[in-house]
Amino acid sequence: MKPILLPLTLALLSACAPKAEPTPAEPVPEPQPLLSGIADSIYVAGSMADVRPWQTAADSDFVRLADVVPDIVQEIRYYTTYNFVGRRIPGYEAPVALLTRRAADSLALVSRDVMEQGYRLKVFDAYRPQRAVLYFIGWARQEADTLMKPYFYPGTDKADCFRLGYLAHRSGHTRGSTIDLTLFDMQTGKEVDMGGPYDYFDSISHYWHREGVTAQQFRHRRLLRESMMRHGFKPIGTEWWHFTLINEPYPTRTFDFPITDIEHTTVAYR
Numbered sequence: 001m002k003p004i005l006l007p008l009t010l011a012l013l014s015a016c017a018p019k020a021e022p023t024p025a026e027p028v029p030e031p032q033p034l035l036s037g038i039a040d041s042i043y044v045a046g047s048m049a050d051v052r053p054w055q056t057a058a059d060s061d062f063v064r065l066a067d068v069v070p071d072i073v074q075e076i077r078y079y080t081t082y083n084f085v086g087r088r089i090p091g092y093e094a095p096v097a098l099l100t101r102r103a104a105d106s107l108a109l110v111s112r113d114v115m116e117q118g119y120r121l122k123v124f125d126a127y128r129p130q131r132a133v134l135y136f137i138g139w140a141r142q143e144a145d146t147l148m149k150p151y152f153y154p155g156t157d158k159a160d161c162f163r164l165g166y167l168a169h170r171s172g173h174t175r176g177s178t179i180d181l182t183l184f185d186m187q188t189g190k191e192v193d194m195g196g197p198y199d200y201f202d203s204i205s206h207y208w209h210r211e212g213v214t215a216q217q218f219r220h221r222r223l224l225r226e227s228m229m230r231h232g233f234k235p236i237g238t239e240w241w242h243f244t245l246i247n248e249p250y251p252t253r254t255f256d257f258p259i260t261d262i263e264h265t266t267v268a269y270r
Contacts, residue, residue, distance in 0.1 A: 091129030
C-alpha cells in the first residue's frame with residue numbers, strides 16, 4: 001500500500017497548497033505612428049541619426065511671434081492643406097508662428113518700419129520642426145504625388161525642387177530664426193502683389209527675376225527686402241519671401257519640438 005499512499009498524499013498536499021501568483025508579462029508598448037496618422041506612407045526620408053539631439057522649446061528662448069509683434073498677420077500655410085503638398089505637415093499642431101526671441105525682436109523693428117509706410121507683415125512660416133523637413137524629402141521622392149502641381153510647381157519637376165533651391169535637406173527654419181513673409185497693404189486689406197505667390201517653385205520667385213514682373217511688383221519686393229536687411233536679416237536669391245537673422249542664436253542646432261499654442265512654449269530670453 002505504501003507505494004500507492006505516498007503519491008496520493010503528495011497530490012493532496014499539492015492541491016491544498018496556496019497557488020503562486022503568475023508573474024505578469026511585460027506590457028508591450030503600442031506602436032506609435034511616425035506622423036500621427038498623416039500620410040505615414042510617404043515618410044521615407046531615412047535615418048535621422050545625423051541630426052543633433054532634439055531640443056525642446058523649454059531648453060531655449062522661442063516665443064510666439066504675435067506676443068512680440070502684435071500687429072503681425074499670420075497665415076501658417078503648413079498647418080493648412082493649401083501648400084505645395086496639399087496636406088497639413090507633421091509638427092504643425094497650431095496655426096501660430098514661433099521664432100527665437102532675438103529674431104522676433106528684430107522683426108518687431110521691421111514691422112515698425114513697414115507700418116510707417118502703410119503696410120503690415122504677413123508671415124507664412126517661421127520655426128519649422130525637423131520632422132517637417134524630413135516629410136518634404138519623403139514627399140519629393142513620391143513621383144506620383146502631384147496633387148498641388150497646378151498651383152505651386154506647374155512648370156517644375158518635383159524631383160528638381162532641391163537642386164533648384166526651393167527645398168533644402170537642412171533648412172534654416174529648424175534653427176528658429178528664419179521666416180517666410182510678405183507685405184500686407186493696410187489700405188486695401190490685402191497682400192501686396194509680389195509678382196508671384198508664396199512657395200511657387202519657378203524662376204519668377206527669384207528676387208532678381210524681371211521677366212513678367214512689373215515695376216510696381218518689384219518695388220514691393222525691394223521694400224520688403226530692404227526693410228528686412230536694415231534690421232539684420234539676410235535674404236536668398238531664389239525666394240523673395242525667405243529671410244534669416246544674420247546674428248541667429250542657434251546657428252548649428254536643429255530643433256524638432258512641435259508647433260503648439262501652449263503657454264510653456266514661450267520662455268524668457270536670456
